[in-house]
Amino acid sequence: MLASTVIVTTLWCFCLLHPTSGQDCPSRQEIQGSLKQVQKLLSAHEASYLQSLRNLKKKINLLQSNVGKQTTRAINSTCPKLDVPINGRKLGKSHSVGHEVHFLCDPGYELVGSESRVCQESLTWSGQQTTCRDINECASSPCLNGGTCVDEVNQFSCICAKGWSGATCQSPVPTFFVTITNTSAATSPATAAASTLPAATTGPFVRPSRCTIVQGTTHCTCEPGYTISGRDSNTCTDIDECELFHNGQAGRLCLHACVNTPGGYRCSCPVGYNVTRDGRSCKDIDECATRQNNCTKDQMCINTYGGFQCVRVDCPKIPNATYVKTSPMRCERNPCPVDNKACSQTPNSFSYHYLAVVSNLSAPRVMFRVSALRPMGDTLRFSLLGGRQARRHFTVQRSDRVTGQLMLVSPVQGPATLEAEVEMSELERRVQLGRYITKVTMFVSQYEF
Numbered sequence: 039m040l041a042s043t044v045i046v047t048t049l050w051c052f053c054l055l056h057p058t059s060g061q062d063c064p065s066r067q068e069i070q071g072s073l074k075q076v077q078k079l080l081s082a083h084e085a086s087y088l089q090s091l092r093n094l095k096k097k098i099n100l101l102q103s104n105v106g107k108q109t110t111r112a113i114n115s116t117c118p119k120l121d122v123p124i125n126g127r128k129l130g131k132s133h134s135v136g137h138e139v140h141f142l143c144d145p146g147y148e149l150v151g152s153e154s155r156v157c158q159e160s161l162t163w164s165g166q167q168t169t170c171r172d173i174n175e176c177a178s179s180p181c182l183n184g185g186t187c188v189d190e191v192n193q194f195s196c197i198c199a200k201g202w203s204g205a206t207c208q209s210p211v212p213t214f215f216v217t218i219t220n221t222s223a224a225t226s227p228a229t230a231a232a233s234t235l236p237a238a239t240t241g242p243f244v245r246p247s248r249c250t251i252v253q254g255t256t257h258c259t260c261e262p263g264y265t266i267s268g269r270d271s272n273t274c275t276d277i278d279e280c281e282l283f284h285n286g287q288a289g290r291l292c293l294h295a296c297v298n299t300p301g302g303y304r305c306s307c308p309v310g311y312n313v314t315r316d317g318r319s320c321k322d323i324d325e326c327a328t329r330q331n332n333c334t335k336d337q338m339c340i341n342t343y344g345g346f347q348c349v350r351v352d353c354p355k356i357p358n359a360t361y362v363k364t365s366p367m368r369c370e371r372n373p374c375p376v377d378n379k380a381c382s383q384t385p386n387s388f389s390y391h392y393l394a395v396v397s398n399l400s401a402p403r404v405m406f407r408v409s410a411l412r413p414m415g416d417t418l419r420f421s422l423l424g425g426r427q428a429r430r431h432f433t434v435q436r437s438d439r440v441t442g443q444l445m446l447v448s449p450v451q452g453p454a455t456l457e458a459e460v461e462m463s464e465l466e467r468r469v470q471l472g473r474y475i476t477k478v479t480m481f482v483s484q485y486e487f
């Protein structure tokens with residue numbers, strides 16, 4: 039349409055400029071009609087153009103509007119999802135900008151990182167990553183007396199060192215004990231004394247406790263050898279081990295005596311004994327070997343349990359015979375005159391032996407053996423000499439052809455000194471060839487150790 043309008047316009051202009059040409063130019067009326075049509079065309083084009091512009095503007099506005107909406111939507115966007123911590127909880131589900139989430143840990147776990155986190159406009163979370171860590175209940179060293187602490191969820195356990203027991207290894211284990219009697223602390227003099235003291239008072243038998251607060255719970259511990267007594271957890275009282283583990287034939291803390299000390303105890307021994315290395319038993323002091331005796335030169339020192347004895351061997355004075363010392367512990371008869379029957383029937387020798395034993399030694403048992411080294415004759419006889427006391431405790435038996443043995447037949451309560459004589463006779467066709475006396479002296483101690 040636009041092309042035909044241009045042709046008409048061009049034709050009309052040509053006729054105006056060249057009116058004398060041979061061509062047939064349209065009439066004025068025709069030209070005016072054509073111009074009107076062109077005007078109509080232009081108007082239509084103008085309307086169409088304007089409509090296009092309006093549509094374009096609308097589209098631009100729509101685009102602008104969309105861009106603006108997208109920016110607004112970006113402000114309302116969310117932060118990345120946050121995980122729930124293991125052994126914990128997350129409070130708050132919204133991950134939008136400006137919102138907060140909170141974290142909690144299960145009992146027995148402590149929160150590490152941020153307790154609360156905010157979704158920032160940068161679409162990132164504030165703070166640090168949150169985790170729940172197992173609370174180390176061993177941090178306060180709750181196990182006493184060298185115990186090893188094992189951390190567990192919301193609790194701990196103690197592996198106690200040898201000799202200790204209890205939840206926190208606070209109680210000594212009576213290794214040698216079968217029975218524990220009278221565990222009441224009320225009868226303990228030390229505890230009783232301590233309980234009358236004000237809580238703030240400290241002394242060797244009372245000490246302040248060490249308390250730590252774990253998750254709102256107070257844990258109080260005492261030094262080794264002390265325990266929290268009663269309701270006052272601020273005060274530790276010495277454990278009276280002697281009272282706690284006293285008595286009991288099968289089980290005593292000490293072989294002899296127990297002495298309670300602040301935070302412990304020690305064993306003591308009677309005079310004549312030393313405490314052994316294990317601290318529990320008593321060992322006799324050998325006064326004879328350590329020159330802790332007062333025996334004279336003509337005496338012999340005999341070590342006994344709990345003491346010593348100074349003995350002097352003097353040869354017997356009996357009728358019809360004389361004796362001479364042939365060794366420190368032996369006397370032999372001087373030769374008898376020919377045909378002196380009274381002399382020849384006296385003992386050929388006296389031997390002296392000293393034994394140290396503990397009180398209440400179990401019986402029967404062999405205490406001593408007598409043998410003939412070179413027996414003469416056809417018969418050896420062994421017999422027990424001495425008084426009623428000797429016969430109450432001893433007997434003599436033959437153990438083989440040439441040996442007799444002195445037997446203890448009943449326990450002897452010490453302290454005591456027992457004497458027994460063993461006679462060995464040699465016979466040839468029932469005729470006595472010789473007699474040999476062995477004198478045994480037994481020193482029985484006061485204690486059974």
Ligand SMILES: [Ca+2]
Binds near residue numbers: 302303
């Ligand atoms: Ca103690």
Ligand SMILES: [Ca+2]
Binds near residue numbers: 324
């Ligand atoms: Ca001794």
